[in-house]
Amino acid sequence: MLLLNIKKENDDLGKQVNKLANILLLKTYFKHCISLIIIIGSINIQAQEITYNSDKKYVLGGVTVLGNSSFSEQTIITYSGLSEGKEITIPGEEISNAIKKLWSSKLFSDIEIYVTKIEDNVAYLEIRLSDLPELNEIKVNGVKKGKVEGIIKDNKLQKGVKVTENLMTNTKNFLETKYKKEGFVNTKINFRTIEVKDSIQKARVNLVLNIDKGEKVKIKNIVFNGNDVLSDKQLRKSMKNTKKINRLRILKRSKFIDSAYQKDLASVVDKYKENGYRDARILSDSVIINDDKTISLQIKVNEGEKYTFGNISFIGNTVYTNQQLSRILRINKGDTYNGVLLQKRIADNSKPDADDITNYYQNFGYLFSNINPVEVGAENNVIDMEIRIVEGKPAYFNNVTVVGNDKTNDHVIYREIRTRPGQLYSKANVVRTVRELGQLGFFDAQEIAPNFINPNPNEGTIDIEYSVKETGSSQIELQGGYGGGGFIGTLGLSFNNFSIKDIFKKDAYKPIPMGDGQKLALRLQASRFYQTYSFSFSEPWLGGKRPVQFSTSLSHTKQFLYNFQTRNADKSKSFNITGITLGLARRLSVPDDYFTLSQAISFQRYDLNNYNTGLFTFGDGYANNLSYTVGLNRNNTYNDPIYPTGGSNFDVRAKLSIPYSVFSKVDYTALKEERDGLIIIRDDASQNSVNRTSASTRIGEIDQERYKWLEFYKINFKADWFTQVAKDLVLRPSAEFGFLGAYNNDRGVIPFERFFLGGDGLGTYSLDGREAIALRGYPNQSLSSQDGGTIYNKFSLELRYPITLKASAKIYALTFLEGGASYNSFKDYNPFQLYRSAGLGIRIFMPAFGLLGIDFGHGFDPLPGEINKHGWETHFIIGQQF
Structure with missing residues (x-):
């Protein structure tokens, strides 16, 4: 735009000036709608006083600055480059560049340059401009308060930013696109500016951003x-x-x-x-x-026409035969053409460990291989294919490094890494290493990343760097509550990356010695009626050379009898349990290295001191439990142990005592017959109290003899599968089974070690080695007989969806279907007669506190002895997963 101030009556002058204006418009570079305004003298200037030569150089005689700006005149002149004495042409690059520089500063608006006077070869210019207004405050309407900060940050709407049309347009486009992606197709965005008038000379405005997302369109x-x-x-x-x-x-x-x-x-x-x-x-x-x-x-x-596969040939393969590659491709001549399946069999990008030709090469060193399917014929809707392969050189690892571990010692990480310098590249080993590092529990499994560095196809080498992000690996349990007639307090400390070798080093306490991957746990729980103390320690790599885990635990529990008269604990009547366990677990290589064989020897001493309850038939005495446990576990879940997205976990174990009755000279058949007869006397109401008391006393003596050393065998089996049914949705079916048996039927099944089904599966304490089996939707331990079951089975189907899997807190929601039952003997066993439930819940894992959660379960069946279905039950989960 060229503005001229000309007297209307002088048409000749007007024509000459307009001619000059056209010349200037053609020769001057304009950007951002720049206005170059040339005023020749004042309104009364005559045309003959103007001399103009477009090829002539003029000396700049001076520059003045007018307009609303907080910058000094000298600052603007210096920045524009139009200094006094400089040679310029009118029009010319000097003026054009000055305008561009001022615009590029993004500080001004309405930039105009005037030629005010020309005397001989001296020209005088005037710059007129205004500062862009700065943002003083912004108010965002139409969204929740928690979203406002994100909008301001994403669009750089902080206080002091220059408010331009471009800024507002970009913000509008950004928000409209953002909300359309979320389904708000009719989003409307508008701005309103309010000029700020105060003593500050700067131009400032307040912005009101109105967001109307509208309804999501269905x-x-x-x-x-x-x-x-x-x-x-x-x-x-x-x-x-x-x-x-x-x-x-x-x-x-x-x-x-x-x-x-x-x-x-x-x-x-x-x-x-x-x-x-x-x-x-x-x-x-x-x-x-x-x-x-x-x-x-x-x-x-x-739709087009239907095609089938014709001849499929492999070109360029020297490492593997055509027959070997055909077995991986699993597509034959005559099969219906499936381009999606073909691509997956060549390279399935959705699964890092997929059974495809690319992985077949990469798992045996051919990192630099390239495989392309090419159609070479399509006659009569039959497509002939060539799978063209460039194998390249086998790749070997050069440098293998880890970054991001500040607490965990290098040797703890390197012993889990399956890619070694000088070793042939294997994608399977890279994927497995990521899994193993995630399973340690010391790092955020979602953040572990293998980064390939310095690939060299000519020499066949590559460096790999594993990037990890450490999370809190120690947990504290501190809780208190009222239950069982009194206050219950719990203090638990769990250090999952402990370093026992640094326990006497002052500098290592930050706040505790850490970094060697050992686990140390201490727990104390107490109320008026019981006290429990436990200590456990495990070393996952005994000796530091092989994955052999050593573990030990000590525990002591003291239970006091409840006095119904005083409603307090009678500390003269107690039941104590002291136990110790030593265990070794070794990772196997056959059938594969996901298997672990574990063995443990444990001893528990049960002491009863005038503790007469219905739980045992003797109130004074003891029982010893010396047992050997052997277990076989296969766990290939990946990669996050808190939220596995695939794989399975199978665990079978047997707990065995010594068959004492084989070596004992006690006639258990006679004792059983005597006991059965005494039970008849004890339960016969026609007998006098002396006889019944005498019978009960003798039964207690017999049971003391039977349980002096516990004799039993116990089998447990549990299996979990994890399947990613959608991008983040994980299905987890599981099955459990348990059986407690006796070597000698005359000696009978012990009243210890039994299964108690129902509820959240959390027992505050276990006097008799019992196992609390969770089955949501019913009260704790309500689905077994009073003495507990000797057999149980349970089936569960759980659907999980992650809300967030960040290191600070992993949260996921779940729904579940469950069914289970416990039985007193195989005569009662019916795997299809189950207590059923369904419900939903949420889990929260925080490194400092472990796993927490709540479930709402609905029991569809009546409790034993009832006729109406149980209905809803709420369960609070601490430190375990179903």
Whole structure:
């Protein structure tokens, strides 16, 4: 724009000046809608006084600055580069560059340069400009308070920023795009500026940002045109995240999200390709807005013709034979053409350990291999393929490093790493290393990353760096509550990355010696009626050279009898349990190195001091439990032990005592017959109290003899599977079984070590070695007989969804179906007669406190002895997973 101030009556002068204006417009560079305004003298200047030569150099006689700016005149002149005495042309690059520099500073608006006077070869200029207003305050309407800070940060709307049209336009576009991706198609964004008037000379404004997201648009219908081979239902099913309204569907919503819709259009084409229609494509798609504020999607497809695979040949392979590669490809001549499956068999990017040809090469060193399927013929809808392979050199690891471990010692990490310098590259070993580091529990499993450095295809070498992020590996349990007639206090400390060798080093206490991967746990729980103390320690690499875990634990429990008269603990009547366990667990290599063989020897001493209850038939005496436990475990879950997304965990173990009855000279058959007869006398109401008391005393003596040394065998089995059914959704089926038996039927099954089913599975203390088996939806230990079951089975199906998996807190929601029962003998055993439940819950894992959670379970069956279903039950979870 060129503005001229000319007297209207002088037409000749006007024509000359307009001619000059056109010349200047053609020769001067304009950017950002710059206005170059040339004023020749004042209103009364005559044309003959103007002399102009576009090729002539002028000396700049002076520059003045006018306008609303907080910058000094000299600062603006210096920055523009138009210093006095400088040679310029009118028009010319000097003026053009000055304007561009001032605009590029993003500090000014309305930049105008005037030629005010020309005398001989001296020209005088005037710069008129105004400062851009600075942002003083911003108010955001239409979103929650917690979202405001994020909007300000993402769009750089901090106080002091220059407010330009460009800033507001970019902010508007950003927010509209953001909310459209979330399904708010009708989002409206507008700004309102309020000038700030105060004593500060700077131009400042307040901004009001109004956000109207509107309602998320739901999809009423999805209609396909042109499809004959695949039905609308089949094609709609292939669209994983774009669904029409269905009141019965829970997991998938019917909100329209454009980004998800575009991906699902590609999924429709892939669906055709999976069925042999490789030429299928989307011809058009349209969004129709309905009167009820919903939308309908109309998608027109061209299916093309069906193809089959013809000859498939391999070109360039020298390491593996055609037959070996064909077994991996698993596609034969005559099979329906499936481009999606072909690509997965070549390289399945969705699974790092997929059974495909690329991994087949990479697991045996050929990191630099390149595999491409090429169509070489398509006659009569039969596609001949060549799988072209460039094998490259085998790659060897050069340097293997770890970064990010500040607390954990290097040797703890390096002993888990399966990629060694000089070793042949194997992708499987890289994937396995990531899993092993995640399973340690010292690092955020979501942040472990193998970074490849300095790949050298010519020499066949590569460096690898494992990046880890440490998390808190120690936990504290400090709680108090009221239950069982009194206050219960618990103090627990668990150090999961302990270093016992540094225990006497002052400098190592930060706050405790850490870094060697050992585990140390201390726990104290006390109330008026019982006290428990426990200590445990484990070293995962005994000797430091092989993965042999040594563990030991000590525990002591003291229970006092409840006095119903005083409603207090009678400390003259007690039941004490003292135990010690020593164990070794060794990682196996056969059948594979996911197996662990564990063995343990444990001893418990049960002492009863005038402790007469219905739990035991003798109130004074003792029992000894010396047992050997052997277990076989296979755990290949990955990668996060808190939220596994795949793999399985199988565990079978047997706990065995010595068969004392084989060596004992006691006639247990006679004792059993005598005991059965005494029970009849004790329970016969016609007998006098003396006889009944005498019978009870003798029964206690017999049982003291039977349980002096506990004789039993116990089998436990548990299996968990983890399957990623969607991107983040994980399905976890599980099954459990337990059996407690006796070597000698006359001696009978011991009243210790039994199974108590129901509830949250958390026993505050266990007097008799019992196992508390969780089954949500019912009260604790309510689904077993009073003495506990000798057999149990349980089946569970759990669906998990992560809310956040950050290192500071891992949170996931879950729903579950469960069924289980316990039995007193095999005569009662029926695996299909179960107590059933369903419900939902949430888990929170924080490194400092371990796993916490709450479940709401609904029991569908009545408790033993009742006729109505149990209904809802709330369970609080501490330190365990179902």
